[in-house]
Amino acid sequence: MGVRETGMERRGPAELVMAAAVARRHYLAGRSKIEIAEELGISRFKVARLLDFARERGMVRIEIVAEGDIDLDRSARLQETFGLRHAIVVDGTGLDFHTLSEHLGEATSRLLSEILVEGDVLGLPWARSIDLMTQSLRHLPPVDVVQLSGAMEVPGVNSSAVDIVRRAAQVTGGASSIFHAPLLLDSDVAASTIRRDGPVARGLAQAARVTTAVMGVGAWAPGLSTIYDAVSPADREECLAAGVVGEIGGRFFNARGELIEAPLSGRIITIGADELRAIPEVIGIVSGRPKAAAVGAALRGGLVNALVADVVHADALLDEAGATR
Template sequence: MSATDPQRPEPPGEPVQKAEKAKAKGPAEIIQVSTIARRFYLDGRSKVEIADEFGLSRFKVARALDIARESGIVRISIQLPAQIDADLSDRVRAAYGLDRAIVVAGSDDPAQTHRQLGSVAADLLGEIVEEGDVLGLAWGRTINVMGAELTRLAPCTTVQLGGVFSHRTGDEGSVETVRRAAQLSGGTAYPIYAPLIVPDATTARALREDPGIASALSRFALLTKAVVAIGGWDEQSSTVYQSLGPRLREEYRALGVRAEISGRLFDAEGASVRTDLEDRLIGVSADQLRAVPEVIAVAGGPGKAEAVAVMLRSGLVSTMVTDAATARTLVG
């Protein structure tokens, strides 16, 4: 019997490998293949369970599933919410060595981009916050949107990471965000009823000794997760920048400042820049944030790409939530 003899049997135990792309041969096989596929993909049955049900070997069950995919009986697609870009998310994560990155589509309308970022950040917190966490929340327009979008949160303690911007209408939103998160989780809230930036170091020291404020500040060492906003160093993308006079703005720029988180300043390489502003702030320090196991930054929109890149280079951020336009700039 020659090697090409059609009567030549296959070696014992060797599965037939010919016609890998073959379709089901007839209506009976089509029904069996589709039923096996339904059991596996829709009912969650194991191959062993299916083999027992149909009196087949596990190999034949696996082959039936292959035929179901190859013939188009089963079509597998991966669908994400329209606003999330999985490819860009993974590229940003890999480029900056993050634990995770989430990139939303964004919009030509900055307000719509902020709403997308806040909504996704709210879903993320609902997913990753665990019972017993100490969650820190900074001020930020997008973070305030996140607070309003929260629908679930595990029982946790919620701490405000910095004071409010008293010169801006509506900045009580940071306090309200902390209180809403605590109400939703059933945990304790530690708000800070004070400005983020005060006129001088003496005033700052006095405020830090206030019992209510001191109680919040004492929780910074216990933080397990923190959500922060990122500001650039310009009029459009930083409320801290807007809070200072022209002289200090330019003085700090000359020192290399390119980004800020809660008033803590950073240069283009992501290194902290020490200024006299440090002594006038009521809020979490850069060193305290570095000690937090998970820091989630939520930032995007026009003009934020440079500042976001700075903070990702700093190593302070472990999770980034941003928009597609910013992400494309980050990864080139």
């Protein structure tokens, strides 16, 4: 005997039990809506309404659990919200900055080991996050590694851009393309002279070969960008006036995620804007809430199309995008 179809507005005991029975068959037993409809003598449209009701009522709770230190639910929502090629969110709750950075580096290393294939070319600029990431590299396919920028001397970082690239190439077994140059010069003239230097010019030209790059993303604020912290107050104000909200690999961008030529651009040794835009996959390593606005701009502008982030940063990005949790 068929079950009489009733309106969901009644929500009496029989309806609740029916919703639970449908939910058990669908989610636990793996039955299709058509199969459930035939078994219970109701229409498949009623089955669909009962399933919706069971979820809305809280009878069914769908949870995507974490895998190790990877928050799979946030990773999937971040990837979907921003249309990313890859998104890895690490649970860094209670970790100090250095330990969290190490965890992010390890997650990036695991991602690279999964997505790189023989024939790819890995591009690495100088950055604190990239330095820590390369220290976590263990197993990578045989790919060449290319240096994308000069380097700076900052407390707590003892590796140059050359060290970073060589370290990565030792893991891949591929060739390394390196050059010796600072990231930031005192004048446009000095920087232009270094760019014309044969080894530097040839090294920067290798960026055209890069298929995957890993970048830190800096926000134009104290403590959030090594370049910001290294220049004068007047330089900082000039960049703000030009619309700078952040930098990636030494290239400046505005709130729309557009690469712009800021007053400091001529003093920086790094790949060109066109070369950066041409890299098929750019993975950003980011953490903390303060950088979220700058990273969001980089995502909107397509400067970054993959992310490795901590939970705090991921939540800030999702909040900024208005994504429901």
